[in-house]
Amino acid sequence: MPAKDTVHVGFLIFPGFPMACLTSAIEPLRAANEIAEKTSFSWTVLSESGAPVTASANVVFQPDQALGSAESLDYLFLLSSPQGTFKNPQAGNGRLRHLVRHGTEIGAASGGIFPLAASGLLLDRTCSVHWCYKSAFQTKYPDITSNDDVIVIDRGRLTASGSSAMFDMMLRLIENTLDGTIMTEVACWFQHPLVRSEGVSQSVPAFKTDGLAKDMPEPVARAIDVFSQNLEDPLAISDVAEQVNTSPRQLERFFKQSLDQSPLQYYRTLRMNAARQMVVYSGVSLTEIAQSVGYSGTATLAKHYRTEFGLTPSEERKRVNRFRVEQTVPCRRPDCLSDGPCRCDKRVMQRASR
Structure with a gap:
C-alpha cells in the first residue's frame, strides 16, 4: 500500500450492493482525517454509468461519477451483490484492467468478489470469499483460489469477506498511510475492539444453534471442518x-450434546446449505449442484432440500428469479436516471408483481 500525502479510494457500486460495506469503508477514513487533522484520504463513489444505484436495503445512492471517467485512483473496491455484473462487460472490465495497468490496486467486499472475478483480475491470486457465497463462487470460478480468511491481500488484490472485514481493511490502510496510533484511535471511536488482519478466519455459525462452529467442543469443531472440506465426496x-481421534459413538454423543442432532444430520445440513448457495447465487444446472454436494442425481437432492427448506431446488430458483425480476423493473419515467427500481412510479412495481 503506497505512502503518500493523500490516498484516493474509489468504490464501484452495483445494484443491490450491501451499503454497510460502503459505510464501513468510508467512515474510518473520515475519522482518520479528523484525528490526523489533514486530508490523508479522499474517496469517490462510482457506478458503471454514473446513474443512481439502489442498495440492497432499497436506499438510492447518487455516485460522484461514472467508472469510465475515473482516474488516479490508488485503490478501487467493487461492492455488489453476488449477481452484480456490468451492463457492458467489455467496456466495464476493460476499464478495470486499464486502471490496474496504471497503478490502481483493486479489490472487493462481500458479493463484489463476483464481478471482480468476472473481470479476470483474480486469476493467479488468492481471494477472500464470504462463507455464505463460498460454494457458489467456487462452482462459478473453479480456477480462482479462495480461502476463509476475513481479509486476503495478494499482489495488488485486496478482498474482504464482508462489511466488518471491510472496516478492518480500512484500519490496515490507515495504519500503513499514517501510523498505528491513529489506527487504534479510529478503532476505538467506533468501538471496534478486535482489529483483524490477514490469517484470521471468518466466524461461521454452527447451523441451527446460537453458537459459532469454532466455539463447539474440539471434536465437534474439528468434525465440522472435515465435513466442510468434503461436500462433493461425502x-x-x-x-x-x-x-x-474419537469413536463414532463418542462423536455421536458430542454432536447430540452440542447441536441436538447427529453428525449425519449436521453433515446433510452443510451439504444442503452449500446446494442452496448454488441454487440462489449461481446459474449452474441442478444436476451439477447435486453432484457438487455428493448426490448422483437430482431426486434425492430435491427430497432432502425440501426437508431442509420447505421447497425443492427448482421451486426455490423460480421464487428467487421471480423476486429479482420484480425488484429490478426500471422506472419508465423519461426524466428518471435510475438503473433499477426507484420511488418515482410505484405503479411500475405494482404491474411487475401481478
Missing part, C-alpha cells in the same frame, strides 16, 4: 471420527 461418519 465421508462415512466412522472415517470422520477417526480423523478427529
